Amino acid sequence: MNLRRALLFGGLAFALLLPLLAGALGLDYAVGIATRILILALAGIGLNLILGYGGMISFGHAAFFGLGGYVVAILSRHEMRGEPFMTWPFEVAGTDQAILAWPAAMLACALAALVIGAISLRTSGLYFIMITLAFAQMLFFFFVSLETYGGDDGLSLLSRSAAGPLDLHDPAQFYYLVLVLVLIALLATARWANARFGLALQGIRDNERRMRALGFATTRTKLTAFVISGAIVGLAGALMVNHTEFVSPAFLSWQRSGEILVIVVLGGMGTVFGPLAGAVVFFMLEEVLSQWTQHWMVIFGPLLVLAVLFAKQGLWGLVAAKLDRRG
Amino acid sequence: MAESLLKVTGLTKAYGALVACDGVDLDIAPGEVHAVIGPNGAGKTTLIGQLAGELRPDSGRVSFAGRDITHLPIHVRSARGLARSFQITSVFPRFSALDNVALAVQAHAGGNFRFWADARKDSTLRDPAFACLERVGLAARAKVPARVLAHGEQRQLELAMALATDPRLVLLDEPTAGMGREDSARMVTLLTGLKGKIAMLLVEHDMDAVFALADRISVMVGGRVIATGRPDEVRANTEVRRAYLGEDEIA
Numbered sequence A: 001m002n003l004r005r006a007l008l009f010g011g012l013a014f015a016l017l018l019p020l021l022a023g024a025l026g027l028d029y030a031v032g033i034a035t036r037i038l039i040l041a042l043a044g045i046g047l048n049l050i051l052g053y054g055g056m057i058s059f060g061h062a063a064f065f066g067l068g069g070y071v072v073a074i075l076s077r078h079e080m081r082g083e084p085f086m087t088w089p090f091e092v093a094g095t096d097q098a099i100l101a102w103p104a105a106m107l108a109c110a111l112a113a114l115v116i117g118a119i120s121l122r123t124s125g126l127y128f129i130m131i132t133l134a135f136a137q138m139l140f141f142f143f144v145s146l147e148t149y150g151g152d153d154g155l156s157l158l159s160r161s162a163a164g165p166l167d168l169h170d171p172a173q174f175y176y177l178v179l180v181l182v183l184i185a186l187l188a189t190a191r192w193a194n195a196r197f198g199l200a201l202q203g204i205r206d207n208e209r210r211m212r213a214l215g216f217a218t219t220r221t222k223l224t225a226f227v228i229s230g231a232i233v234g235l236a237g238a239l240m241v242n243h244t245e246f247v248s249p250a251f252l253s254w255q256r257s258g259e260i261l262v263i264v265v266l267g268g269m270g271t272v273f274g275p276l277a278g279a280v281v282f283f284m285l286e287e288v289l290s291q292w293t294q295h296w297m298v299i300f301g302p303l304l305v306l307a308v309l310f311a312k313q314g315l316w317g318l319v320a321a322k323l324d325r326r327g
Numbered sequence B: 001m002a003e004s005l006l007k008v009t010g011l012t013k014a015y016g017a018l019v020a021c022d023g024v025d026l027d028i029a030p031g032e033v034h035a036v037i038g039p040n041g042a043g044k045t046t047l048i049g050q051l052a053g054e055l056r057p058d059s060g061r062v063s064f065a066g067r068d069i070t071h072l073p074i075h076v077r078s079a080r081g082l083a084r085s086f087q088i089t090s091v092f093p094r095f096s097a098l099d100n101v102a103l104a105v106q107a108h109a110g111g112n113f114r115f116w117a118d119a120r121k122d123s124t125l126r127d128p129a130f131a132c133l134e135r136v137g138l139a140a141r142a143k144v145p146a147r148v149l150a151h152g153e154q155r156q157l158e159l160a161m162a163l164a165t166d167p168r169l170v171l172l173d174e175p176t177a178g179m180g181r182e183d184s185a186r187m188v189t190l191l192t193g194l195k196g197k198i199a200m201l202l203v204e205h206d207m208d209a210v211f212a213l214a215d216r217i218s219v220m221v222g223g224r225v226i227a228t229g230r231p232d233e234v235r236a237n238t239e240v241r242r243a244y245l246g247e248d249e250i251a
Helices: A002-025 A029-051 A062-081 A098-120 A126-144 A171-192 A196-214 A218-244 A254-267 A274-292 A297-310 A314-326 B044-052 B074-079 B097-109 B123-135 B151-164 B181-194 B207-213 B231-236 B238-250
Strands: A084-086 B006-015 B018-028 B033-037 B059-064 B082-085 B169-173 B199-203 B216-221 B224-229
Touching (some): A029 A171, A029 A218, A029 A254, A029 A274, A062 A084, A062 A126, A062 A254, A126 A254, A171 A218, A254 A274, A274 A297, B006 B044, B044 B082, B074 B082, B074 B097, B151 B169, B151 B181, B181 B199, B181 B207, B199 B207, B207 B231, B216 B238, B224 B231, B231 B238
Parallel strands (some): B082 B169
Antiparallel strands (some): B006 B018
């Protein structure tokens, strides 16, 4: 347990010092890479809630990632042009304020997840995978055909969101804000995994029939988890569009859904730190392997297979087991 | 007889041409232990499934505590005090024995949308759960993961979970299935201890257990209840002897 704590505090210290270290070593671009990794980790944390703790394999979570991104970009564009976003039945102005746009992104994703979840959760297993994929593809083609907002070409974010005293154009400040959000998400995961909600969700994952017989309204619990999950991934999307200052239908592609899945599976489903570990390792491998060959997936694929075969709770599960054994 | 707790009238369920339940009538009084026996394929499990709410009957009516529950979903029936235990052990393997029962307590305590407080430190869940484990004699194994428990212990845990929902009627689907003589005897003792407090509908192949526990017995053959009565009456019933007990001896 102490070793585990040491590793966590070490990791936290490294994360806090990273912008300083990068500055000292003249590796300023590292801050941007770390920000990207953290944003993908946040998406993974969102998916892990339903995949790892709820046993629901969604192959369409990029829908929320993209939707969250588009909400921020669209609201910002209306703000720039001074046109309201909508006028009927009530007027909604555009905004470039993070405090408004990001929750709006989460809310939009929560609503989308409510609709998609309410329909998808009538199925399970392979059908659930397929129907979530189908919804994501529908949204993908919706944004492809949405010419007002760039269609296929996507939409540029002219300026990162305004966040009070913070200047998100400063890489270090943006990095720290993302880091804080990821830490909050990790803490929340650790809490709800052991709260009544989390235990009910894990019970459903392990034996839904039994949970119903015990008296749980299982569909409601699963739908709640699905909505929260969608909102978190939507926040990740809102952060990513700030990071890249651009959003396109590629945000919603099924490859992106797969990427988030891989991050969670590789890192460790149903573990608090799994998605973070998965995002770090996934990105590192992509960096290293893609310098070697353009077809880096050829090497990554088998590695993933090995990880799944030999580490049921992913890389983090492997590490945690080692640390616990040493005490 | 006192007003019945569970009243089943004309319950029918067919799978294509096979009529698994054919106009079944059944009455269970509060506190009564009512056994349903019959050869394999007689429709006993289909009956339990319909009573628990997992299967939708084609026709007929189920009322519980004076209210029609025929079309209620399973978790609402459970909330009204109709619990079931499973023929195939159906515990949560990764959770400890105490976690398993605490989850059953939580099912009716509510608060499933609490996201923050540690439910494993919540005495309103843990204390009643521990009491249920004590009731079935598993208190010493509270912290053991359910998958590590012996088969007989898992069946005891299964019972503890059913009890934790504070039921008025428990549907027991072969509580001694796959048990050795010793475990089986312990389970019968346990169930005897509950007699009179909780009504039970017992589907069981072990005739020793049935005759030791049951106040009344219904015999099902080919989806129909061919006789209902006290154990000695059923034993004496010629139709039952011919259709069921006799058949059993030949087999």
